[in-house]
Amino acid sequence: MIRPASRIASAAAAPALVVVLLATLPVWLGHHPYYVNIASQILLWAVAALALNVLVGYAGLVSLGHAALLAMAGYTVGLLLQAGYGHLAADLGAIAVTLAASAVFAVLALRSTGVGFLMITLALGQIVWGIAYRWAGLTNGDNGISLAARPAPFGLSLAGAEAFYYTALLIFLMALVSMRILVRSPFGASLAGTRDQPRRMTALGFNVWLIRFLAFLASGFWSGVAGLLYVYYHQFIAPPAAALTASAEILLMVISGGAATLLGPIAGAAIVVIMKNVASAYIERWNLVLGVIFILIISFMPEGLVPGSVRLARAAWVWLRARLPGREGRYTQERIS
Amino acid sequence: MSLWLTLAVNSVALGGLLFLLSSGFSLIFGLMRIPNLMHGSFFMLGAYLGVALLARGINFWIAALASAAAMALIGGLIERVLLRRLEGQVLPQVLLTLGFAFIIADVCLMLWTGDPWQPATPDHLRGAVQVAGLYFPLYRLVVVAVAVAIAIALWLLVDWTRLGAMIRAGVDDAPIARVVGIRVSQLFTLVFALGAALAGFGGVMGAPYLSVYPGLDFEMLPLALIVVILGGVGSLLGALVGSFLIGFLYNFGTALLPDLAYVILFLPMVLILVLRPQGLFGKVTT
Structure with a gap:
C-alpha cells in the first residue's frame, strides 16, 4: 500500500520541482x-x-x-x-x-x-x-x-x-x-x-x-x-x-532531442538555442555547425539525443558491470552452475 | 510584341536549365525514393566552381564539364560513404541531404562571399541571331539546344541501353531487380553522381545570365520539387514538360505580377496534387 503512494508522490514531485526551478530561474541566473x-x-x-x-x-x-x-x-x-x-x-x-x-x-x-x-x-x-x-x-x-x-x-x-x-x-x-x-x-x-x-x-x-x-x-x-x-x-x-533554414532548425530540435517523446523536443530546443548563441559568439558559421550536427545526429544517434543518451548510458553500464571484478566471478560461477 | 518574345525566349531558356536540374532530381527520386534536398546546392556549387574556372581563363565548355565532374565526384562520395549506411531509412537519408545542403551553402558563402558573381557570356556565344526578321540572344538558344541534346541523350540512355533497362528495373521494383541479379546499390551511386553532374552542369550554363549568389540553392530546389511534382516522379518526359511549364510560369509571372510570382508557380502544383497526385506522367505506385 505504501509503494503506490510513494510512487505517486515521486511522480508528482519531479514535475513540481522542475516548475519551481523554472519559476525561480531568473534568480539562479542572477537576474x-x-x-x-x-x-x-x-x-x-x-x-x-x-x-x-x-x-x-x-x-x-x-x-x-x-x-x-x-x-x-x-x-x-x-x-x-x-x-x-x-x-x-x-x-x-x-x-x-x-x-x-x-x-x-x-x-x-x-x-x-x-x-x-x-x-x-x-x-x-x-x-x-x-x-x-x-x-x-x-x-x-x-x-x-x-x-x-x-x-x-x-x-x-x-x-x-x-x-x-x-x-x-x-x-x-x-x-x-x-x-x-x-x-x-x-x-x-x-x-x-x-x-x-x-x-x-x-x-x-x-x-x-x-x-x-x-x-x-x-x-x-x-x-x-x-x-x-x-x-x-x-x-x-x-x-x-x-525560410527553409528555420523549418529545418525546428525539425532538428525535434529530432535531436528525440521525436515522439514529451521532453525530447524541449531538450532539443535548449540544445539548439544554446549552441546557436554560443556558436555565434565565436564563429559566424552557424549554418555550417547546424549541418554538421544534423549529419552527426542522423548518422550516430538517429533516435535523438535523449533516447540515444539513455541507450548509450545503458550500454556503458552493462559494459562496466561486466568488467567489475566482484561481479565477474559471480557471472562465471552462475555460468558454470 | 518584343517584350512577349523576350519573355518567351527567357522562359524556354529557364525551362532548359530547369530540365538539367530536375531530370537528375527525378531520376534519383525515382530510383532511390529520396528527394535529394542538396540538389539545388549541387547547382549552386557547380555554378561557383564554373565561375572560378572561367576566371582563370579556362574555356567555357571545359569549365562546365570539369564542374560537372567535380559534382559527380562529390555526389558519388556522399552517396557511397554516408547515404549507403542509412539504406532503407528514407527519412534519415533525406535529412542527411538537408544537412549537406546547409554545409555547402555556408562553405560557398565563406569561399565566394555574399556578393553575386556573373561570369561574362563566352565570346563565341555572344550576340544575337536573326531568324525570320526577329533577333534572338544566341546564348539562350544555346542553353535550350544543350538541354534538348541532353534530354535526347538521357532518353537514349534510359530507354535504349542495358544500363537504362537496369535503371528502369530499379525504379519499378528494386527488390525484384536485385533478385534477378542487378546490382541496384551500384546503380544508386551511379544515378546519384549523374544527377549531381547534371545539376552542376546546369549551374555553369545558368551562371552567365542568372548569376550566382548565396540562396540560389534554396531558390532552385523548390523549382525542382515543383517540376517533379508536376511531371511525375522518375519520368524524364514529365521532367521535360514540367520544366518548360515552370519556365514559362516563372518568367511571365515575374513580369506580369511580380508580387505574386511565387503564388502563380504554386497554383499548377495545387491543381496537380488535387486532380492527379502522381503527376502528369507519373505511374501510380502502390
Whole structure:
C-alpha cells in the first residue's frame, strides 16, 4: 500500500520541482537580462518544437514547412497592429490565419505521406517565404515589419526580460500540459495508430485522413502561438523567419532531442538555442555547425539525443558491470552452475 | 510584341536549365525514393566552381564539364560513404541531404562571399541571331539546344541501353531487380553522381545570365520539387514538360505580377496534387 503512494508522490514531485526551478530561474541566473532572454528563447522554440513533434513524432509526418506557419502568425500580428488593431484582436487574428493556413497546408500535404508529405510542405513553406520576400507591398520585403511595443495584458507590461520570461513560461507550461493530455488521450492513441498501422486503422473504421488533419491543426495552432511569442520577443519579423533554414532548425530540435517523446523536443530546443548563441559568439558559421550536427545526429544517434543518451548510458553500464571484478566471478560461477 | 518574345525566349531558356536540374532530381527520386534536398546546392556549387574556372581563363565548355565532374565526384562520395549506411531509412537519408545542403551553402558563402558573381557570356556565344526578321540572344538558344541534346541523350540512355533497362528495373521494383541479379546499390551511386553532374552542369550554363549568389540553392530546389511534382516522379518526359511549364510560369509571372510570382508557380502544383497526385506522367505506385 505504501509503494503506490510513494510512487505517486515521486511522480508528482519531479514535475513540481522542475516548475519551481523554472519559476525561480531568473534568480539562479542572477537576474541577468542576457541569460533570462536566452531562457525565453528556449521556451518559445520549445513551444514550436512541441508543436512540430505532434506531426513528426506522433503522426509520423515530417514537415519542412513549419517555420512558415510560425512566421505567418508573426506577420499577421505585425500587419494587424500596423493597421491599428489592438493586441488582443491582432493575436486572435493571427491564430485564426495560422489555423486557416494549416488547414490549407494539411489538405494539400495530406495527399501524400512520408517523403511526399515532406516535399509538399517544403514547397508550401518556400512559397510563404517567397511571398514574405517578394510581395514588398504587403510584407515590406527584406526589411521586415517592426512592432512598436510588446503588449501589456491586464496592465502588466511585458517590456522587461523577466516579465516576458514569465509569460513565455506560462504559455510553455500550457503547451506542455496540453501536449501531454493530447498524447495520452484516445485521440493520441489513434494518432499513433495512424502512424504505425494506417491500413489496420482504416480497417478498424478510423478515418485516418481526418485524424491526421486534426493533428495538423493542433500542430498549426501551437506553431501560431510560438509565432506570437517569436514576434513579441523580437518585436520584428522578416523573411528569414519563414525560410527553409528555420523549418529545418525546428525539425532538428525535434529530432535531436528525440521525436515522439514529451521532453525530447524541449531538450532539443535548449540544445539548439544554446549552441546557436554560443556558436555565434565565436564563429559566424552557424549554418555550417547546424549541418554538421544534423549529419552527426542522423548518422550516430538517429533516435535523438535523449533516447540515444539513455541507450548509450545503458550500454556503458552493462559494459562496466561486466568488467567489475566482484561481479565477474559471480557471472562465471552462475555460468558454470 | 518584343517584350512577349523576350519573355518567351527567357522562359524556354529557364525551362532548359530547369530540365538539367530536375531530370537528375527525378531520376534519383525515382530510383532511390529520396528527394535529394542538396540538389539545388549541387547547382549552386557547380555554378561557383564554373565561375572560378572561367576566371582563370579556362574555356567555357571545359569549365562546365570539369564542374560537372567535380559534382559527380562529390555526389558519388556522399552517396557511397554516408547515404549507403542509412539504406532503407528514407527519412534519415533525406535529412542527411538537408544537412549537406546547409554545409555547402555556408562553405560557398565563406569561399565566394555574399556578393553575386556573373561570369561574362563566352565570346563565341555572344550576340544575337536573326531568324525570320526577329533577333534572338544566341546564348539562350544555346542553353535550350544543350538541354534538348541532353534530354535526347538521357532518353537514349534510359530507354535504349542495358544500363537504362537496369535503371528502369530499379525504379519499378528494386527488390525484384536485385533478385534477378542487378546490382541496384551500384546503380544508386551511379544515378546519384549523374544527377549531381547534371545539376552542376546546369549551374555553369545558368551562371552567365542568372548569376550566382548565396540562396540560389534554396531558390532552385523548390523549382525542382515543383517540376517533379508536376511531371511525375522518375519520368524524364514529365521532367521535360514540367520544366518548360515552370519556365514559362516563372518568367511571365515575374513580369506580369511580380508580387505574386511565387503564388502563380504554386497554383499548377495545387491543381496537380488535387486532380492527379502522381503527376502528369507519373505511374501510380502502390
